[in-house]
Amino acid sequence: MSSTAKFTNITDVNNLNAWIEEARYLKRNPHIFKKVGAGKCIGLVFFNPSLRTRMSSQRAAQLLGMDTIVLNVGSDGWNLEMSDGAVMDQGAQEHIKDAIQVMSQYCDLLAVRAFADLKNREEDYSERILNDFIKYSDVPVISLESATGHPLQAFADMITIEEQRAEGRRPKVVLTWAPHPRALPQAVANSFVEWVKASDADLVITNPEGYDLAKEVTEGVKVEYDQDKAFADADFIYAKNWSSYEEYGKILSTDSAWQVTSEKMALTNNAKFMHCLPIRRNVVASDEVIDNSIVIKQAENRLFAAAVAFKKVLEQIEK
């Protein structure tokens, strides 16, 4: 029987401020929730590479007293067939619906990373793999970054902004597109926009024309095509590359004028620079910007974001 508890989207967060406060409380008292997950196990399933998500999720589980099992699908498991009704006489030895049901027998939570493949917009935005997990898992599902969202990253980013904002000033947060040599998903940018919208901040998105994110995501948010104008008076600059949503998966620009440099940062209100990492130095942002940024604090907060997200889901199954 599939579970209704999950953490895959901002809609799974009932009170963002309370979640942020709980994460900050855990940061001050890292061993306080040791009993919450005692005797439980989380399965971490990776279809794509990861450093932060992998390590912070395992450590977060330990902080809750939970055991972890990690599966790297590409290198450790059988090749998975994704299509329903397929005649499996080719390379794939196991169907994803069997694999998910089986994995969920061994765990109390099942977490999955499955990026967009950027070939077909409808397919990526239908979240096939994540929704298969939700459908076939007997236990609650957690997103470790899916085709269209990265909620654990966005939660860590909200904690970081709350810690770093000036007292008594509603922060101006700017999400800026930045150049990159490869086509990347919109997932991080989508979630960042959704979570900032749910928080107490002003948001401006700046990107070259042709790079607008999905309308459902950006609804109500100002999009400024002049990066210099967008940076004026900003308190936080959040850089991310994404490939085009409109001309889906395409690289329309690699214009280095969009790289975040110290000259660009000088246009802001002494803004703090943020990025989810990994970052291509001197492509997305200059060494100087990155070395004077809060990106390591963001990465640190991935731990507390993950622990609180796992705890909230565990609490729902106990009800």
Ligand SMILES: NCCC[C@H](NC(=O)CCC(=O)O)C(=O)O
């Ligand atoms: N989990 C954080 C970001 C993951 C991914 N970045 C990347 O694939 C970078 C790869 C590169 O730099 O070639 C993304 O943009 O969604």
Ligand SMILES: NC(=O)OP(=O)(O)O
């Ligand atoms: N930011 C982030 O999710 O990093 P990894 O891809 O290394 O997990």
